[in-house]
Amino acid sequence: MLSGRIIKGIGGFYYVETERGIYECKARGLFRKHNTIPLVGDKVLIRVNEEDETGYIEKIMDRSSQLTRPPVANITQAIIVMSVKEPDINFWLLDRFLVMVEYEKLDTIICINKIDLAKDEELEFINIYSKAGYSTIMASAKTGDGIEELREKLKNNITVFAGPSGVGKSSLLNKIDKRLGLKTGEISKKTTRGKHTTRHVELIDIGFNSYVLDTPGFSSLDLSFVEEEVQLGSYFREIDKYSYKCKFSGCLHYKEPGCEVKKQMELGNIDKVRYKNYISFLEEIRNTRRY
Structure with missing residues (x-):
């Protein structure tokens, strides 16, 4: 064989x-x-x-790793691509992607594309994720910013490029390897969402012992893989960092007294938007378990 x-x-x-x-x-x-x-x-x-x-x-x-959506195996790292504009960055969706890759224990890089469309002050949000411990790359498929940095990160890895439609995943890959010629799509002016251009999951050889998966875009992620509510906090790095100081073991960082996570959020050490998304996901998981 x-x-x-x-x-x-x-x-x-x-x-x-x-x-x-x-x-x-x-x-x-x-x-x-x-x-x-x-x-x-x-x-x-x-x-x-x-x-x-x-x-x-x-x-x-x-298999060393397995993702459900997109359905792929043996990935060594994930690059989550979001655009700063066209479409505007969606923190709720970005945090859902991060929960998924944290669950899979993948090395993770956040790539913000289309920085040529934004002013410097509009890019300061990335500090939220750098502070949480994520590697970040600011890129533009149009100007070439961040392309060399992305190319280096891809070497000797099997990388899943994940992100919603329209953020420029295929455009970035075409810049990284000009031989690819991946089809790219325009943003629908009516919905401001990307037109789906990648129709199937495919492993692409880009040389240097490197493969990437340019995956079909999608706009939501099922959190059913989170089996217990208490597990969710461990998929938010900054929440997990402070949770051991909570008054009660098994604290959900919701309405419990003596919660160190809520204290750190008020002090500014945990971003309020990230915490809000955590609570949103927690309530979703809780409501799903009732049925």
Whole structure:
């Protein structure tokens, strides 16, 4: 059998990159029986049909990481891309992305695109996330700002580029590697949201032992993976930092007395918008558990 990695999956066919080239493969019915679905990024063993040069996926190797949306495996880091304008940055959505990647324990970089459209004072919000412990890159696919920094971060990694439609993920990747020619979309003037241009999840080889996933844009993330309310705070780095000083163990940092997190928020060490989003997510999880 031949080892390889799934770089694309469309309509039940999986395209596996191997040392002998790329093979179009189907998955054995055995996987379906065990409720296992091959994912882009999976390391696999395939059996090649020499007659037509197609193959069957015989084995999926253990995964080091797995995301549900987008459905990918073995990612080593996430770059969350948001635009400062067109569309305006959505902190609620950014924080949902961050909760997801914190849950997956991925190294995370926040990339703010389209900085050419904003004044310096409009970019100061990034200090909120730098202070929380996140690496940040300010970029512009139009001017080339931040492109070299992004290129260096991608080397020797399998990176998921995540973010809503219209923020410029494909445009940034085209700047990073001019060979890609990824389709980009304009912003709908009526809705100010991006038109979906990436239709499937695909692993893209950009050289330097580097792969990226340019994923379909989406505007919401299901938080059902957070099994217990008390876990949510650990996915907000600055909340987790102070939570051990709370009066009660298992503090939800909501209405409990002696909460160090709320105290630090009032002191300005935890951003109020981040805290507000935390409470919004907490109430969502709580309400979902009632049904």
